[in-house]
Amino acid sequence: MTVRRVDWMALDEAEREAVLQRPTMALDATVRVAAARVIDQVRADGDAALRALTRRYDQVEIDAIQVAPDAFLAARQAVSDALYEALVAARDRIATYHRAGMAEGFDIETAPGVRCGRVIRPIGRVGLYVPAGSAPLPSTALMLGVPAMLAGCRDVVLCSPPRPDGGVDPAVLVAAQLCGIEKVFRVGGAQAIAAMAYGTGTVPRCDKLFGPGNAYVTAAKQAVAQDAGGAAIDMPAGPSEVLVIADSGADPEFVAADLLSQAEHGPDSQVLLLSDSVEILDAVTIELERQLATLPRAELAVQALSSSRLVRVRDLDQAFDISNRYAPEHLILALREPEGWLDRVQAAGSVFLGDFAPEALGDYNSGTNHVLPTGGAARAYSGVSVSSFQTTISVQSVSREGLRAIGPGAAEMARAERLVAHERAVTRRLARGDA
Numbered sequence: 001m002t003v004r005r006v007d008w009m010a011l012d013e014a015e016r017e018a019v020l021q022r023p024t025m026a027l028d029a030t031v032r033v034a035a036a037r038v039i040d041q042v043r044a045d046g047d048a049a050l051r052a053l054t055r056r057y058d059q060v061e062i063d064a065i066q067v068a069p070d071a072f073l074a075a076r077q078a079v080s081d082a083l084y085e086a087l088v089a090a091r092d093r094i095a096t097y098h099r100a101g102m103a104e105g106f107d108i109e110t111a112p113g114v115r116c117g118r119v120i121r122p123i124g125r126v127g128l129y130v131p132a133g134s135a136p137l138p139s140t141a142l143m144l145g146v147p148a149m150l151a152g153c154r155d156v157v158l159c160s161p162p163r164p165d166g167g168v169d170p171a172v173l174v175a176a177q178l179c180g181i182e183k184v185f186r187v188g189g190a191q192a193i194a195a196m197a198y199g200t201g202t203v204p205r206c207d208k209l210f211g212p213g214n215a216y217v218t219a220a221k222q223a224v225a226q227d228a229g230g231a232a233i234d235m236p237a238g239p240s241e242v243l244v245i246a247d248s249g250a251d252p253e254f255v256a257a258d259l260l261s262q263a264e265h266g267p268d269s270q271v272l273l274l275s276d277s278v279e280i281l282d283a284v285t286i287e288l289e290r291q292l293a294t295l296p297r298a299e300l301a302v303q304a305l306s307s308s309r310l311v312r313v314r315d316l317d318q319a320f321d322i323s324n325r326y327a328p329e330h331l332i333l334a335l336r337e338p339e340g341w342l343d344r345v346q347a348a349g350s351v352f353l354g355d356f357a358p359e360a361l362g363d364y365n366s367g368t369n370h371v372l373p374t375g376g377a378a379r380a381y382s383g384v385s386v387s388s389f390q391t392t393i394s395v396q397s398v399s400r401e402g403l404r405a406i407g408p409g410a411a412e413m414a415r416a417e418r419l420v421a422h423e424r425a426v427t428r429r430l431a432r433g434d435a
Contacts, residue, residue, distance in 0.1 A: 002285070003285065003288060003305050003308055003309065003310050004308070004309050004310070005281065005285070005309075005310045005311075005312070006019055006309055006310070006311050006312070007311075007312045008274075008311050008312060008313050008314070008318065008322065009312075009313075009314055019309050019311065020272075020322070020325065020326050022239075022241070022270055022307075022375055022376075023239075023267075023268050023270055023304075023307035028215075028219075031215045031216055031219045032219045032222075032223070034190070034216060034219075035190040035216050035219035035220040035223055036219075036223055038053060038189070038190040038191050038194060038216075038220065039190065039193075039194040039197075039198075039220060039223055039224065041053065041191075041194075042191050042194035042195055042198065042200065043194065043198050046200035046201050047065060047200045047201045047202050047203075049191065049200075050062075050065055050187050050191055050195055050200060050202075050203070051065070053187075053189070053191040054161075054162065054186075054187060054188075054191070057188075057189055057191075058161055058162055058188065058189075059164070060162045060163075060164060060166050061166065062162055062166055062186055062187075065185050065186060065187060065200075065202045065203065066183065066184070066185050066186075066202055066203075067167075067168055067173065067184040067185065067186060069182075071167065071168070071173060072173050072174075072176075072177050072182075074170070075168075075170035075171075075173035075174050075177075076170075076174055076177070078170040079170050079171055079174050083171060083174075084174060086365070087138060087142065087171070087174060087175055087178060088178060089365060090139070090142055090364055090365035091142050091146055091175075091178050091179065093365055093366065093367040094142055094143065094146045094147075094365075094367055094369070095146050095149075095150065096367055097366075097367030097368055097369075098146060098147050098150055098367075098369070098385060098386050099150060099386075101385055101386065101387075102150065102386045102387070103120060103386070103387050103390070103392070104120070105117065105118050105119045105120050106118055107395075111402060111405045111406050112401060112402065112405050113398065113399035113400070113401035113402025113403070113404075113405055114396070114397075114398050114399075114402035114405065114406055115396065115397045115398075115402075116394065116395070116396045117394070117395045117396070118392050118393065118394055118395065119392070119393050119395055120390050120391070120392050120393075121390060121391050121392075121393060122151045122152040122153045122154065122389060122390055122391075123151070123153055123207050123208050123389050123390060123391060124153070124154055124155060124207050125153070125154070125155040125156075125157065125204060125205070125206045125207050126148055126153050126155070126156055126157070126206055126207065126208050126209070126210060126389060127157045127158075127159065127196030127197075127206035127208070127209045127210065127231070128141070128144040128145065128148065128156065128157065128158045128159070128181070128209075128210050128211050129158075129159055129160075129188075129192055129193065129196075129209065129210065129211030129212075129213055129217065130144070130158060130159070130160040130172055130176075130211060131160070131161070131188070131211070131212060131213050131214070131217070132160050132161045132163070132168075132169055132172065132188065135297075136160075136163075136169035136171060136172050137172070138169065138171035138172045138174065138175040139175070139363055139364050139365075139370065140211060140212065140370070140371065141158065141160075141172050141175035141176045141179065141181070142175050142178070142179065143369050143370050143371050143384065144158075144210050144211055144371060144384065145158070145175065145176060145178070145179025145180070145181050146179055147369070147384060147385060147386040147388065147389055148179070148181075148210075148389050149179050149180055150386045150389075151386050151387075151389035151390045153389055155183070155204070156179075156180075156181045156183065157183045157185070157196055157203065157204055157206055158176050158181050158183065158184045158185070159184075159185045159186075159187050159188065159192035159195065159196060159203070160172050160184065160185075160186065160187075160188060160192075161186070161187070161188025161189065161192075162186040162187070162188070166186065167186065168184060168186050172184075183204070185202070185203050187203070189213075189214075189216055189217060189220075190216045190217060190219070190220035192217075193209060193213075193217060193220035193221055193224060194220060194224065196209055196231065197209060197224035197227075197230045197231040198224075198229070198230065198231075205231075206231055207231060207232065208231055208232040208233065208234070208389075209221060209224070209231050209232070209233050209234070210233070210234040210371065210384060210388070210389075211234070211237065211371060212237040212238065212240070212371055212372075212374075213237070213238065214238065214239060214266070214268065215238055215239065215268060217238070218236055218237065218238035218239075218374075218375075221233045221236070221237075222236065234371065234384055234388055235371075235372075235373045235377055235381040235382075235383075235384075236373060236374060236375055236377040236381070237371055237372065237373060237374055237377075238268075238374045238375055239265070239266060239268040239269050239270070239374060239375075240262050240265040240266070240269045240329060240330075240374065241262065241269060241270045241271065241272075241328055241329045241330065241374055241375075242258060242259065242261075242262040242271050242272070242328060242329070242330040242331075242332060242359055243271075243272045243273075243274065243323055243326055243328035243330070243331050243332070243348075244258055244259065244271075244272070244273045244274070244331075244332040244334055245274050245275070245316065245319045245320070245323060245331070245332070245333055245334065245335065245341075246273060246274070246275040246277070246280050246284075246334040246335070247275070247276070247277065247280075247316065247334070247335050247336060248275075248276075248277040248279065248280060249335075249336045250275070250277075250280055250334035250335070250355070251334070251355055252280060252283035252284045252286070252287045253287055253291075254334065254355055254358070255273065255280070255284050255287070255332075255334055256284050256287030256288045256290075256291050257287075257291060257358070258332055258334075258358055258359055258360075259271040259273060259284070259288065259305075259308070260288065260291055260292065260295060260301055261358070261359060261360050262304075262330065262359065263300070263301040263304035263305050263308065264295060264297040264298075264300055264301045264304070265300075265304070266300055266303075266304065267300055267303035267304055268304070269304040270304065270307055270308055271304065271305070271308040272308060272309050272310075272311060272326065272328070273309070273310045273311065274311045274313050274319040274322055274323065275310075275311075275312065275313065275319070276312070276313050276314065276315050276316060276318075276319065278312060281310050281312060284310065285310065288305070292305075316335070316341070317344075320341065320344040320345070323345070323347075323348070324344075324345070324346045324347045326376065327347035327348065327373075327376045327377070327378040327379045328348055328349065328378065329348075329349040329350070329372045329373065329374045329378065330348075330349060330350055330352065330359045330362070330372070331345065331348040331349075331350070331351045331352070332351075332352045332357070332358075332359055333351065333352065333353050333354070334354070334355060335354070338353035338354045339353060347378045347379045348378050349372030349373050349374070349378045349382075349383050350362050350368055350369075350370070350372055350383060368383070369383045369384045369385065370383075371383060371384040372384075400433045403426075403429055403430060403433060404430065404433060407426045407427075407429065407430045408430070410422075410426050411423045411426045411427050411430070414426065
């Protein structure tokens with residue numbers, strides 16, 4: 001296996017665009033059609049469709065779609081004490097981080113007698129998607145469940161694909177329970193998104209959907225978000241990706257390990273390394289081969305590496321220009337003074353500074369959220385936070401004095417816009433106040 005090496009300076013604009021293209025882009029049309037077909041089937045046939053699609057895509061026969069209460073107890077017994085303690089510690093760090101960033105309501109006087117404020121409310125019912133295609137992801141249950149819990153959502157629904165035995169992975173169930181989630185359904189893929197967006201006989205309809213997934217899950221989320229009768233979504237969160245910027249002092253062993261940690265997610269993941277050091281690029285190439293030979297998921301990593309690139313750049317300034325253009329989900333700065341370069345980062349889901357901040361810590365237990373925008377969406381989207389599970393409502397109160405203070409200006413603007421009813425809604429009150 002050889003990861004493609006390219007020299008950015010030797011490429012024309014079309015070649016540069018090709019280097020930065022995600023592997024799923026070519027599949028968009030096919031994937032969207034397939035996802036739409038699944039959504040239509042679930043909307044038409046409800047639970048029967050979920051069973052049929054689970055049989056087709058997961059090769060599993062399920063009777064009850066919802067996980068029974070006693071399964072949570074069995075899951076705790078199946079999970080080792082060491083893993084349970086790790087999950088509890090991760091939950092607590094995630095809660096500490098997200099609690100610190102929670103938005104607050106406010107109330108302020110904008111003019112004498114005019115008070116404007118903001119109140120914050122939890123979204124009523126939210127649907128969480130926890131992937132388990134090639135590996136279960138209990139960490140995702142924590143990343144979604146903790147902010148939902150802090151937001152105060154009254155109803156939380158979680159869907160995750162069943163294992164071959166028909167059950168949901170025990171670690172996922174334990175993580176869900178640690179976040180107070182009781183409604184868990186053993187269904188995955190685009191059909192899970194459709195079920196939570198529109199509801200079935202068993203799965204309740206949700207107001208907003210959260211969670212990463214493969215290209216089909218991402219396409220389904222985008223489809224239901226565009227349907228007035230569907231559900232809102234957190235962001236486009238598809239196949240995982242990482243971009244590493246490394247200088248000549250970076251550790252090739254660490255850099256290769258970071259690249260492989262993302263590549264093993266699946267064949268549609270993508271990893272990029274940008275460096276102005278030929279020696280680092282050479283050393284990382286060797287390290288990738290060496291470490292890949294010992295990976296249990298090497299076959300998946302190899303497929304991901306086939307669409308990955310090691311890119312030589314002129315200097316670090318050019319590397320940051322490329323990174324901002326790509327807008328990676330994860331950005332690792334394997335630099336000697338990474339904090340000094342942070343101001344150059346304009347588009348990224350999450351940033352990891354220095355040699356001892358592997359992206360894997362962000363995946364699990366540093367405290368930051370790993371549900372992040374992918375596919376370049378980091379140019380306009382942020383990762384999941386407590387505010388993702390809340391709405392803000394503006395509030396205003398106006399006294400007679402306040403109306404006299406700002407009413408004439410509002411009436412003047414209404415006249416400029418030729419909205420007579422708007423003007424009269426103000427001036428009739430002004431006249432009554434004068435009387």
